[in-house]
Amino acid sequence: MSSSLYRLGLLMASLRWKIVGAWVALLVIVGGLAVGLGGTFTADIEIPGTEGQRGIDTLANRFPEMGGTAGQVVLVTEDGSSVDQHQDEIDALMEDIAEVEGVAAAPSPFDDLSPGTRTDDDTAIIAQFQMEGQTGAFPESSVEEIRSIVEEAGTPSLETHLGGQVLQSAEVPFGAGEVFGIIAALIILAIVFRSLIPAFIPIVTAIVGVGVSMLALVALSAGVDIPSVTTALGAMLGLAVGIDYALFILSRHRDQLAHGDDVHESIGKSLATSGSAVIFAGLTVIIALVGLFITGIPFLTVMGVAAAATVALSVVVALTMLPALMGILGERLRPRRIRRLMAENEGALPEPDPAQRPRRSFGRAWVRLVTKVPALTILAVVIGVGALAIPIKDLELALPDLGTEPVGTDARDTYALVSEEFGPGYNGPLLVTADIINTTDPLAVVDELESDISELDHVKEIQLATPNQGADMAVVVVIPEGGPTEQSTKDLVADLRDSADGWEQDLSISDVTVTGATAIGIDVTDKLSAALLPFALFVVGLSLILLTLVFRSLWVPLKASVGYLFSVAAAFGVTSMVFEYGWFNGPLFVDVNGPVVSFMPIMVMGVLFGLAMDYEVFLVSRMREEFVHTGDAKHSIERGFTANAPVVTAAALIMVSVFAGFVTSGWFMLQPIAVALAVGVLVDAFVVRMTFVPAVLALLGRHAWWLPRWLNRLLPTVDVEGEGLAGVLEHRRWTEEHGVHSLRLEDAVAPLLGEKGTLGPLTGAVAPGSLLVVRAPDSAARATFLGLVAGRVAPVSGVLAVHDRLSPDDIGAVQAQAHWIGADAPVARRLEQIDGRRVGRSVIVIGELEDLAHAAVSVDDTLVERIDALLARGATIVVGSRAEHATDAERRLHATLRDPRRMLALSVQRSTAQTPEGALA
Incomplete structure (x- = not known):
């Protein structure tokens, strides 16, 4: 992946103005669609299949006077x-x-x-x-x-x-708080880069990504029901991750420029290294958000998919528009002091003074402090997070009602007036519906049902009890004693539903349901609460798998998952303090205390998972890289932390600033989510990743990086720190020295196809426009070599390059430029189908030399001429031969080629102590 990202960075930098223009054009087009289609968002939250929703749907069909808003x-x-x-x-x-x-x-x-x-x-x-x-x-x-x-x-x-x-408004309030959050992010970026120009770049790219995604949502809302909170959630996440992802790539670019790298080369390298980590980080957020489908709740799935699409677009912007902007700004992104030094030294950066001591850093001092007595640090974190988590016991969930609208609005003032003059229950009436088509005296049945309901606990009064015009359905409007979110109302809903079976038997009625906005809100909350544990298991299980892939360790993923749960606990605890206890209500512009929005826990868990894994990867991957190179477990923690902690610190502060800006919006639907995410990121970055993680790694020492060998063999390789970039750059240097080759093998070893053992090590190179006959009586060895050059087999060690693509890192690209013609295939027809315009970088693999010879003699007498034409255009043809030495068919092919020098032969055999590698003949 890193080599593909390296090339992508170079391409985006070379097409810089076109790429920026394309994004601006896309923004205008999507904006035009949004305005033209005139979509609107919905404030209704529905869960098909629940009793409350079924009752509302029945009312809409059979008693429309009671079924509307x-x-x-x-x-x-x-x-x-x-x-x-x-x-x-x-x-x-x-x-x-x-x-x-x-x-x-x-x-x-x-x-x-x-x-x-x-x-x-x-x-x-x-x-x-x-x-x-x-x-x-x-x-x-x-x-x-x-x-x-x-x-x-x-x-x-x-x-x-x-x-x-x-x-109930579907409009999303955006105000000064969001703007202040962006301004705070700009200030942090200016401090990090010590310059204003690079500070603006992440803000611009994040706004473009959010703008395109939000306008697309507006356009889609013309045909799809999209909850209004989706836009605010998407904007909040898009801004936060968009700025952070751009920061990670741009900071790597600036560091490389500070070391004297060429601008375009640095853009490619920054995408190959930090870009890989950005893709992984984005994928974790996307998977967690899309994973909300586990809840089985349609509106939550829509929110998750929409937010995931916004994050995906932020990743795409960071990988395309960002390098284009870096290419446009060019040398202006290089630190001014470095530019001056290079100008004074004819464009080269002078060698650093070896006698100069490295500057002291707070990061180095901090990591030494937390790892000095790691057990004590771990204990302090556990106690601190535990104290923050205690208020979780008082956290209540519910859907927001009109009592959570901002103070001063008609909805909130009327809600308060009704509670004061009539009682809180009048703000949340319950509707009891029943099918009475089988009754002979509908009015008497309705009166009896009204009487039974009025005798239940927590019933203040029956506001209305009547059959519909067709006298086949009854509706009883029940006023509870408590408000819509009070426990007494929830108990009343449960009592009504428990009594339904008895009423159906005693009154000869059927399909008794308890519905209305209050009952639907209770149903939504119950279903979300039930889905919380399965989703938590999904997220934690996913984190274990992903981090095991990345770090090739068992302890690191376990530690990361525990740390994630710490962050979630702290986030929920502080949210309870603010919205249940009323702490910090004034500074946070919180107008009401009580239950928080039902989907807050599950949404926060999904988003925070991605962000936590993001910080884990950026910090710990650098520590692992140091450990792999040095084998020194203790000092690898310090060096890795010191290198990446400043960027993670800035990224976390930016996230907190953006989330905090949305807290001040005053919109109760979003405020608890924003508070929980701001606290979760703060705790995860500074308490978990920068304190707890180094301490645990120091306590475990070398054991932190242990992974059973059998598991290591099973797991695919994931390159999130651009480790494959070194191979790309090395191959480019080799090409500059030896010239362009279509195939290059250097000590390449691959597992045999279908049998135990290996092939190689193989060393050699083949120029474009060559025909290579691979001789091997050993079918497994021959098939393995052909599979290697076609991208069907990955080498386990050594170098295998097909043109400028390295396997296994770019095995997909190798497969894309290979044409496979297996044994017994119609060789002549398959060669005729190959597009001659794109054949210059292709490798054509023919399984059997005899098939080629037979086709040239018996099927198509112009076949050799076609092969000559392919070779002349730069194609490389690799043919398998069952013989150990040259056969008559091989000699005839050699004699009939226009340029026999294009034909080479290679004998291959499986690995043995006596014959360690193939040999070009």
Whole structure:
């Protein structure tokens, strides 16, 4: 992968203006689609299959007057008079509302069939109205029209307030907090780079990535139901990871420029090294977010996929637009002091003074401190994180209601007024539905059902009990004593559902459901809570697998997973402190305390997993690299930490700044997630990765890097620090010295196909435009060699280069430029199908020399001419021969070629002590 990224970096730098122009054009095109399609987001959160959702769907079909979005008009007299004295005004108000487009019903609260709820002193009354369907089914302008009607109906003696679910907005509030978060990130970047120009680059690339993804979501929302919180979550993640990923690559580029590297060469190398880690880090976040499908909750899956797409786009921007911008800015990204030194020394950087002492760094001092007595450091971390995690016991989950809207909005003020004047239960009525088609006296059954429900605990009153117009369905509107998120309401929902079977038997009714916004919220919370453990097992299991692949160790992944759980525990604990205990509410602009949004834990676990693995890879991979080179476990921790800790520190501070900016938005749907992520990143970066991890590694010593040999053989190699780049650069130097070759083997060893043993070591080189006959009576040895050059077999050691692609790192590219013609295949026809325009970098592998000879004599007498043409265009043809020496077929082929010098022969055999390698004949 590193060699492909190296070439990608060079390509993006060479096409710099075209690449930047392409991204700008994409932004404009997607923006045009978003405006043209006019999509809207939904505020409804549904879970198909739950009882609450089934009940709402049934109401929409059989009792549409009760199935749409509900609205309230709360009317309060100012002079202490009775609301009856204002009946004419109130009736006129409800008639005006009934005429608004999208309103299904707006009855008078004085109607005997649907009376409004009054206070005991008759100074306030609630009038209900119903919209046609859920949010999005009726025009958005209808709500504003109703708002205007209600405001104009107010008089000095009669207050009018609009409330209810109709005010549940799908708009995402973005304000100054997000801007301050970006400004803070810019300041941190300027400090890290000690220059303003490079500081702007990650901000620009992150904004482009987020802009494209958010506009794409707006366009998609025209045909797909996308929750409104998705955009805020995607923007928050996109900005955070977009800035961080650009920082990792750009900081490597600046370090290389500070050491005198060429600009374009440095761009390629920075993508090959840090770019590999960015891809891995992005993949971990994407996999964790897409893994939300495990919950089986559609809206959460949509949120996860949308957020994952935003992260993926951030990775693509970092790998394409970022190197293009680095190419445009060129030498201006080189530190000013280095530019001056190079100018004074004719473009070369002078050798450093060996007598000069290295500068003291806080990072070196810190890692020495935490690893001095590692057991004590580990104990301190466990105690500290444990203290932060204690409040988790009081963390409650629920879906936000209108009581979580910002203070000063109509929705929040009316919610508070209803709670104060009528009781909290009126903000969360429950709807009990029943199929009464089999009853002979519907009204009597409804009365009896109403009576049974009113006797249950935590029932304040029955607001309405009525059959529908067809008398085949009954609805009982139950007002609980507590608010929508209180435990007493949850207990009442459970009691109603437990009683359903008895009512169905006693009253000869069926399909009793408890529904409404409050019941649906309880169902959503229960299902999310049940999905939390399976998702946690998925995430932790995934981290163990991924990190075992990367670090070739068992202890490092275990330590990383434990550290991740520490970060999650601290994040949830602090979230509980803020939103349950009310700590720091003022500075964080938190308007309400109580249960946090139900999907906060599962969403935070998914996102934080990716970010935690990100920091783990950037820090520990450098430590592993030092250990592999030196074998010194203790000093590899210090050197690896000192090298990468500053970048990880900056990245974590940027993430915290961005997340903190979204906390101040005042939107309760997003605030707990932003708080949890900000705290989680802070704890993970500074407490877990920079304190706990070095201490554990120091305690384990060399054992930290232990992996059973059998497992090491089974695991594929994952290059996240660009280790393969060294091979690419070495092959380029070899090519400069020896010329361009289509095949290069140097001490290459490969496992035999289908048998035990190995082939090689093999050493040799073949120029483009050559025909190589591979002689081997040993079928396994011959097939293995042909498989090597075709990318079907990977070498276990040594160098194998096909043109400029190295195997196994670029085995996919080797396969892409190979044409395989197996035994008994129609050689003439297959060679005719090869595109001559792209054949210059191709390797054509023919399994049997006899097949080629037979085709040339009996099938196509122009076949040799076609082979000459392919060779002249630079193609390399490799043919397998079963003979140990030259055969008649081989001699005839040699004699008929236009340039016989193009033909080479190679004898290969499996590895033995006497015959260690193949030999060119």
